[in-house]
Amino acid sequence: MTRLLISCRDRPGIVAAVSQFLHRVGANIVSSDQHSTDAAGGGPFFMRMEFALPAAVDLEPVARAFGSEVAENLAMDWTMWPAERPKRLALLASRHDHCLLDLLWRERRGELEARTELVVSNHPDLEADVDRFGVPYHHVPVVREHKAEAEQRLLELLAGRVDLVVLARYMQILTGGFLERVGVPVINIHHSFLPAFAGADPHQRAKDRGVKLIGATAHYVTEELDAGPIIEQDVIRVDHRHSAARLARLGSDIERVVLARAVAWHCEDRVLRYGATTVVFA
Amino acid sequence: MTRLLISCRDRPGIVAAVSQFLHRVGANIVSSDQHSTDAAGGGPFFMRMEFALPAAVDLEPVARAFGSEVAENLAMDWTMWPAERPKRLALLASRHDHCLLDLLWRERRGELEARTELVVSNHPDLEADVDRFGVPYHHVPVVREHKAEAEQRLLELLAGRVDLVVLARYMQILTGGFLERVGVPVINIHHSFLPAFAGADPHQRAKDRGVKLIGATAHYVTEELDAGPIIEQDVIRVDHRHSAARLARLGSDIERVVLARAVAWHCEDRVLRYGATTVVFA
Amino acid sequence: MTRLLISCRDRPGIVAAVSQFLHRVGANIVSSDQHSTDAAGGGPFFMRMEFALPAAVDLEPVARAFGSEVAENLAMDWTMWPAERPKRLALLASRHDHCLLDLLWRERRGELEARTELVVSNHPDLEADVDRFGVPYHHVPVVREHKAEAEQRLLELLAGRVDLVVLARYMQILTGGFLERVGVPVINIHHSFLPAFAGADPHQRAKDRGVKLIGATAHYVTEELDAGPIIEQDVIRVDHRHSAARLARLGSDIERVVLARAVAWHCEDRVLRYGATTVVFA
Amino acid sequence: MTRLLISCRDRPGIVAAVSQFLHRVGANIVSSDQHSTDAAGGGPFFMRMEFALPAAVDLEPVARAFGSEVAENLAMDWTMWPAERPKRLALLASRHDHCLLDLLWRERRGELEARTELVVSNHPDLEADVDRFGVPYHHVPVVREHKAEAEQRLLELLAGRVDLVVLARYMQILTGGFLERVGVPVINIHHSFLPAFAGADPHQRAKDRGVKLIGATAHYVTEELDAGPIIEQDVIRVDHRHSAARLARLGSDIERVVLARAVAWHCEDRVLRYGATTVVFA
Structure with a gap:
């Protein structure tokens, strides 16, 4: 299991972009929480997801791809942490x-x-x-x-x-x-x-x-x-x-x-x- | 604001499918909660989303499209309720x-x-x-x-x-x-x-x-x-x-x-x- | 039912003096709470009692007697309030x-x-x-x-x-x-x-x-x-x-x-x- | 410090009898709690007192005297426990x-x-x-x-x-x-x-x-x-x-x-x- 934490400015399409990316790499989203400080949009946005990658897929290249394909465009602060690492x-x-x-x-x-x-x-x-x-x-x-x-x-x-x-x-x-x-x-x-x-x-x-x-x-x-x-x-x-x-x-x-x-x-x-x-x- | 409630069997791609659909119709997801009863997948899955449609977009055709394009494939029980209707x-x-x-x-x-x-x-x-x-x-x-x-x-x-x-x-x-x-x-x-x-x-x-x-x-x-x-x-x-x-x-x-x-x-x-x-x- | 509230300096014999007085006038003590701020004695002492007088006994003379016979000696601040008076x-x-x-x-x-x-x-x-x-x-x-x-x-x-x-x-x-x-x-x-x-x-x-x-x-x-x-x-x-x-x-x-x-x-x-x-x- | 626990049938004069006895043997009552299950009297009555005896006074004879002079008359179940004994x-x-x-x-x-x-x-x-x-x-x-x-x-x-x-x-x-x-x-x-x-x-x-x-x-x-x-x-x-x-x-x-x-x-x-x-x- 991997945990993804994201902070960025809120705008339409964030959840879609993230979940689409994860779906593409074969991840199953096990839980997802999000919070917008401003219902009208444009304020700070926070998200936490837990996802499971297929056994054959390594986290590191997934994380790198996430950075360049998703996080950069949306100016995200983010981390991915493997749950098994204390x-x-x-x-x-x-x-x-x-x-x-x-x-x-x-x-x-x-x-x-x-x-x-x-x-x-x-x-x-x-x-x-x-x-x-x-x-x-x-x-x-x-x-x-x-x-x-x-x-x-x-x-x-x-x-x-x-x-x-x-x-x-x-x-x-x-x-x-x-x-x-x-x-x-x-x-x-x-x-x-x-x-x-x-x-x-x-x-x-x-x-x-x-x-x-x-x-x-x-x-x-x-x-x-x-x-x-x-x-x-x-x-x-x-x-x-x-x-x-x-x-x-x-x-x-x-x-x-x-x-x-x-x-x-x-x-x-x-x-x-x-x-x-x-x-x-x- | 509209509220979407979903119950279905868990499987990869649910969140992606829903958020992608909402993104396509121009909706901004304001909050999202989900719950899987079984972390391994395959158990019951529950989701609640609040989204805002653009002023020009009616809920009814969106709901109809959601039913045929997303919900049916994934065998969802679902409702959309407009928040302004008490x-x-x-x-x-x-x-x-x-x-x-x-x-x-x-x-x-x-x-x-x-x-x-x-x-x-x-x-x-x-x-x-x-x-x-x-x-x-x-x-x-x-x-x-x-x-x-x-x-x-x-x-x-x-x-x-x-x-x-x-x-x-x-x-x-x-x-x-x-x-x-x-x-x-x-x-x-x-x-x-x-x-x-x-x-x-x-x-x-x-x-x-x-x-x-x-x-x-x-x-x-x-x-x-x-x-x-x-x-x-x-x-x-x-x-x-x-x-x-x-x-x-x-x-x-x-x-x-x-x-x-x-x-x-x-x-x-x-x-x-x-x-x-x-x-x-x- | 009558409620007696007392504040005074703590010293041996307060509870005995009060309960003895109430017993003498025929009162039944229904509840009693006390608190000393200093276990060694000599600090402030607080007490609340609820008592029932016999039907034939008036509160006013009892209160007057309590004042002169008990409260004055022990330098008490005290009140008696009849519970039936809102x-x-x-x-x-x-x-x-x-x-x-x-x-x-x-x-x-x-x-x-x-x-x-x-x-x-x-x-x-x-x-x-x-x-x-x-x-x-x-x-x-x-x-x-x-x-x-x-x-x-x-x-x-x-x-x-x-x-x-x-x-x-x-x-x-x-x-x-x-x-x-x-x-x-x-x-x-x-x-x-x-x-x-x-x-x-x-x-x-x-x-x-x-x-x-x-x-x-x-x-x-x-x-x-x-x-x-x-x-x-x-x-x-x-x-x-x-x-x-x-x-x-x-x-x-x-x-x-x-x-x-x-x-x-x-x-x-x-x-x-x-x-x-x-x-x-x- | 000694703790006195009492259970007996409620009747007028219990608190007075106990506190008077303790006053007579030189004890200072440090805390007192009581509970009657029936405000009208005659139901079960419970009391807990903490008292300090003068340094020169032994607990044992005090307890014996309490038993014969107070507890027996009022048909009390009671214990005295010295607080310093774990x-x-x-x-x-x-x-x-x-x-x-x-x-x-x-x-x-x-x-x-x-x-x-x-x-x-x-x-x-x-x-x-x-x-x-x-x-x-x-x-x-x-x-x-x-x-x-x-x-x-x-x-x-x-x-x-x-x-x-x-x-x-x-x-x-x-x-x-x-x-x-x-x-x-x-x-x-x-x-x-x-x-x-x-x-x-x-x-x-x-x-x-x-x-x-x-x-x-x-x-x-x-x-x-x-x-x-x-x-x-x-x-x-x-x-x-x-x-x-x-x-x-x-x-x-x-x-x-x-x-x-x-x-x-x-x-x-x-x-x-x-x-x-x-x-x-x-």
């Missing part, structure tokens, strides 16, 4: 274990189309837990005055080795320079329902504000803190009896589910970024 | 007002692509409320021994005048004969999360069983009671403090929302029946 | 009908322990709808330069006649002076999950930010806009396909349910304010 | 790891007031995973013809060593004889929203029936299969795109959260059984 992940964590272990456990269960290449943490605490999954653990401490060195070390560990970086409650802010140079998407889990309670200590602030639901937000990381395109969010009901500590504990259940969904969807090529937002064909 | 509804109710008034109010707000032609009830109680919406109210009492006459009277009121019958807490069971003769889909709202608590008095039984969530189910009516294809369901959290009466009250909030969603989706041609289930492109 | 409401609205009509309909159904004394709007649009419920409708236009006169007119309509003011999508900001002089709590429904998207146009901003859930918040009104103590919140899942207009429509379903819950709880004496937050014994 | 658990599993590992992980994080004494499984598969938590793993195969021996072996492992048995997706039915002799409560997680889809293979049946939500139910085990008192339930939204296998995967996220909540509440003495249902002071 995304290579780096998981970054600090001391909280819930998101990190949950992702490793889901990968082992076969819930993620991904293979974790390495875990990096600015603390040594979680090494034994990660070892049990047979995944290399790198301890890269981050000291305020030597942050640049730490990011440099991170880049050396990650460069060219992964398709996605996941911040599984990594409590360090990544610089714009790092994001640019790492060259792959970075997904973060924030422990609040963004844009509410962006920044530090959201559970205490939620408690102080008396909100009746707390949440978590998985988003692509951009230079602007806690403002990147949102992939997934969820909430849980709370009340006055919950202390900030108990909110944090309840919140961790939401965090791991929300992050797992976001990572799974990204790995299944279900997420398209669009300005400050996303289109998620979940 | 579905004509009959609402059947008894004494509970919440579902009935909610639908009438949503129609007035423009939330439903529908026009209620008439309300029929086996009780006179809600006539004044319905009058305010300017909708005709027919009182058709149902006496056990004269049920056949009541159904006959119903059929006379409905025949050929509506596209959909909605049972908005209509507390009478319709016979298979009626369902056959009425000739249009019938949607019911059941005040439980089916298949739990099918039959009468679900809230008392939910209370006795100590469930922690109560729900509502909107489904197409079939001869087998409470077993028709489910369109939509939702639930609300409850606890030991809720009496059966309070469960009923809470439940009514779920019922009206679930029924409204189901009716809206049906009217927007988002629901395809498939055996005992449905495909909902919501 | 709260008198004023509903303020503008042009949106969904919250207003929903509250009137719930009152008619007996879902609210309340009686709406009057509706006031800065627009004439909803008068006919309100008339049908037999509730007086007052049109008090608000012109920017004459806002003081409008608030004065409002105060004349409300003063001494209501126990609670509900802003059922009333699109005017009330001044601190008004809030002080009106002398009763004011509940507002905000069409977002506060503190996210406080201020105007939350649905467009939610769309721009790409959030995956939209919500509504019912809160007591304070001088600081959209920052008063939250009573209830809820959310609904949305995605990229929803336009800002459709978000608003979906949101209105949440708004009316959230506002109805908040008003019902307030009328049943289930809400205690505590600084910027609330304790809700729901 | 419940001793046995976890029974088969091959599914998600519920088992989640409980062990939560215990390690300090989320459960419990200490797992042993894990028993009818399969050897999960031994390595359990070893890592330092918990003994016993493999007790169950062969149909020798079920009695297997249950006997289980009883030997459990007898007198645990306060609660948790079936963490244990795929064997326990006999009434076992339940009687084990002498402690047994909590099971069922992978459907009971009473819907009781019995085997609920996800396939949910798929066949086309339900729009799937769920999980944690309940006390009784001789009647899948009919014991429900402690907690939750659901997740699904649609036609989910295969039965994917429903099972989604369901496992619900199962582990629902089971964890039920076990935590039981361990915190928040659950009282009442006929076929429960009162949960969560």
